[in-house]
Amino acid sequence: MLLSVDALKVVYQVKRGWPLPKTHLLKAVDGVSFEIAAGEALGIVGESGCGKSTVARAILRLVEPEAGRVAYAGTDVSHLPLRELRRLRPMVQMIFQDPAASLSPRMRIGDALAEAIRVHGIAEGSAIDDLVASTLTEVGLSPDVAGRYPHEFSGGQKQRIGIARALVLSPKLIIADEPVSALDMSVQAQILNLMARLKSERGIAFAFISHDLGVVRHFCERTAVMYLGQIIESGATREIFDAPLHPYTRLLRSVSPVPDPERDSAPTVPEGEPPSPLDPPGGCRFNPRCPFATDLCRTVIPELRPVNARNVACHHAESLPSEGF
Amino acid sequence: MTVLTIENLRTTLRLDSGDCDALREVSFSVDEGETLAIVGESGCGKSMLAMSIMGLLPSIATISEGHVVLGSRAIEAEPEAAMEKVRGAEIGMVFQEPMTALNPVFTVGSQIAEPLRDHLGLSRAEARKTAIDLMERVRIPSAASRYDSYPHEFSGGMRQRVVIALAIACRPKLLIADEPTTALDVTVQRQILDLLDTLQDQEKMGMLLITHNLAIVAGHADRVVVMYGGDVVEQATVRDLFRSPAHPYARALLASLPRVDRDLSELASIPGRVPPLAKLPDGCRFIDRCPHAMDVCGKMPPAVELGQGTRHTVRCWLHVEGGSDAAVG
Numbered sequence: 192m193l194l195s196v197d198a199l200k201v202v203y204q205v206k207r208g209w210p211l212p213k214t215h216l217l218k219a220v221d222g223v224s225f226e227i228a229a230g231e232a233l234g235i236v237g238e239s240g241c242g243k244s245t246v247a248r249a250i251l252r253l254v255e256p257e258a259g260r261v262a263y264a265g266t267d268v269s270h271l272p273l274r275e276l277r278r279l280r281p282m283v284q285m286i287f288q289d290p291a292a293s294l295s296p297r298m299r300i301g302d303a304l305a306e307a308i309r310v311h312g313i314a315e316g317s318a319i320d321d322l323v324a325s326t327l328t329e330v331g332l333s334p335d336v337a338g339r340y341p342h343e344f345s346g347g348q349k350q351r352i353g354i355a356r357a358l359v360l361s362p363k364l365i366i367a368d369e370p371v372s373a374l375d376m377s378v379q380a381q382i383l384n385l386m387a388r389l390k391s392e393r394g395i396a397f398a399f400i401s402h403d404l405g406v407v408r409h410f411c412e413r414t415a416v417m418y419l420g421q422i423i424e425s426g427a428t429r430e431i432f433d434a435p436l437h438p439y440t441r442l443l444r445s446v447s448p449v450p451d452p453e454r455d456s457a458p459t460v461p462e463g464e465p466p467s468p469l470d471p472p473g474g475c476r477f478n479p480r481c482p483f484a485t486d487l488c489r490t491v492i493p494e495l496r497p498v499n500a501r502n503v504a505c506h507h508a509e510s511l512p513s514e515g516f
Numbered sequence: 517m518t519v520l521t522i523e524n525l526r527t528t529l530r531l532d533s534g535d536c537d538a539l540r541e542v543s544f545s546v547d548e549g550e551t552l553a554i555v556g557e558s559g560c561g562k563s564m565l566a567m568s569i570m571g572l573l574p575s576i577a578t579i580s581e582g583h584v585v586l587g588s589r590a591i592e593a594e595p596e597a598a599m600e601k602v603r604g605a606e607i608g609m610v611f612q613e614p615m616t617a618l619n620p621v622f623t624v625g626s627q628i629a630e631p632l633r634d635h636l637g638l639s640r641a642e643a644r645k646t647a648i649d650l651m652e653r654v655r656i657p658s659a660a661s662r663y664d665s666y667p668h669e670f671s672g673g674m675r676q677r678v679v680i681a682l683a684i685a686c687r688p689k690l691l692i693a694d695e696p697t698t699a700l701d702v703t704v705q706r707q708i709l710d711l712l713d714t715l716q717d718q719e720k721m722g723m724l725l726i727t728h729n730l731a732i733v734a735g736h737a738d739r740v741v742v743m744y745g746g747d748v749v750e751q752a753t754v755r756d757l758f759r760s761p762a763h764p765y766a767r768a769l770l771a772s773l774p775r776v777d778r779d780l781s782e783l784a785s786i787p788g789r790v791p792p793l794a795k796l797p798d799g800c801r802f803i804d805r806c807p808h809a810m811d812v813c814g815k816m817p818p819a820v821e822l823g824q825g826t827r828h829t830v831r832c833w834l835h836v837e838g839g840s841d842a843a844v845g
Contacts, residue, residue: 380785381785402702433777450734
């Protein structure tokens with residue numbers, strides 16, 4: 192496996208209260224496990240506060256996990272000293288929602304790309320410039336733009352630069368955190384097509400984090416759905432979206448708008464919002480919003496277990512009525 | 517009955533590099549009880565349009581031609597004092613970011629009560645009672661006890677409900693919702709859109725739904741205006757637009773949408789990008805990105821109705837009879 196994440200747990204300390212703030216523990220990620228094979232795209236979906244971005248950060252050790260294991264191609268990196276981790280960094284790269292925030296406004300694009308190449312000793316001398324030029328071409332920019340500054344580019348072009356900076360290190364896996372959410376519709380398609388090409392031509396694997404189910408369906412072979420720090424359903428994207436099992440996945444799927452006025456929209460949705468991850472409900476975390484919840488759901492946390500060729504964390508996965516949501 | 521009519525509106529920006537038209541020849545109308553969606557990407561002029569209607573244009577922008585008619589009264593030349601009476605009373609507004617529409621140092625209840633006292637002249641006690649009713653109508657749980665809460669004590673979705681209560685407080689004939697759910701999660705987005713639909717039905721308001729999201733348009737609008745570079749490039753019922761888009765931009769946009777209910781092999785993408793304001797072409801503003809661009813496209817195309825009485829209009833030379841001859845003549 193290119194990436195394996197096992198029982199990952201990330202806890203943040205947050206201060207709340209006035210006048211004397213108290214420290215609370217927020218379990219942003221609570222026992223998450225998944226694997227990504229070479230050349231495969233895994234979509235991680237969920238609403239804000241579900242922990243999907245924290246998972247991404249923990250994989251790269253931008254936050255330190257409280258417990259659990261993250262391994263790149265079999266090497267456990269969760270306790271590796273940072274100096275040694277650095278040697279593995281080219282393998283796993285990240286692209287962000289706001290590429291402008293990850294580019295120094297004072298650095299020319301070519302210099303920013305060359306710095307990454309130099310730091311990791313990927314190439315030397317004139318080979319650096321050649322690599323920069325060929326990578327810019329690969330992401331659909333002219334090699335001449337190397338001399339320009341980030342503010343001279345549009346949002347879509349900046350995202351191309353963000354992708355180029357990941358690519359110069361020849362990564363095996365790219366972690367993409369909402370890479371197209373800030374882009375206009377016509378540009379979103381350009382960037383998605385570019386990433387799809389990198390996946391098929393270079394065999395790069397992706398962990399693709401998004402709140403947009405349509406985009407995930409288009410790009411990812413497999414999907415994991417998160418709710419309040421846990422994966423509640425995972426499996427092949429098509430199966431999950433065409434026949435979602437977990438009541439939360441069913442809810443998400445039914446409220447995701449479909450660009451087709453002739454489709455009957457889902458019946459009215461229940462009121463309610465995800466509870467604060469600071470104070471998650473006992474038992475199944477979805478139970479306060481779930482129309483099928485029983486006493487079992489309110490007391491015992493369901494395990495993620497195989498049902499119908501996928502994994503579902505629901506006590507009643509086999510016996511849920513087909514109606515509802 | 518028509519609630520809002522925009523007639524041949526032109527809004528001009530004075531930039532350092534010279535004047536430019538941020539909106540050109542924009543015409544449409546919104547009927548009572550109807551939702552008209554204005555859809556387009558950033559820079560298409562949809563927010564400039566909203567500001568032109570509300571009289572909130574920045575100082576560098578002016579309406580240089582055309583009319584904004586609310587009911588039967590043209591309001592584009594009204595002085596600011598008169599517009600203050602129109603906004604909030606006759607036009608309700610809901611914006612993308614509810615936190616910026618609410619004052620953090622006043623309770624939500626008092627903010628909903630304020631327009632009731634200012635515009636309708638209710639007493640303090642009456643305004644409080646009406647505000648609580650409004651909070652219940654937008655389904656804020658235990659409204660009476662949350663009257664005295666502050667905006668920061670509410671979630672994003674609940675804040676947007678407060679803003680909606682504020683917007684409908686004076687029973688406006690027209691509601692302008694500018695990206696009302698863009699900052700919200702999908703489950704909350706759906707709740708808010710359903711709420712807007714319900715309130716609109718009850719009040720028979722006309723609604724202008726400004727959004728970049730075509731999937732929302734499909735589910736929640738009656739008719740749609742597609743904008744590009746300050747022009748209305750196509751106008752149709754939602755069904756007609758999705759079934760038979762006529763403008764090359766609208767066609768490309770619809771083909772570029774990923775779908776949650778269906779597998780697509782590749783997304784159609786539109787090459788290039790939206791032209792910046794200072795460099796807008798004189799003719800059709802889609803010319804640089806259009807696969808069908810012809811010589812005649814250097815001139816602005818007229819709006820053409822496709823079929824009698826369909827209210828399906830498109831502004832593209834491809835649909836003008838003898839369009840390519842017009843370049844010569």
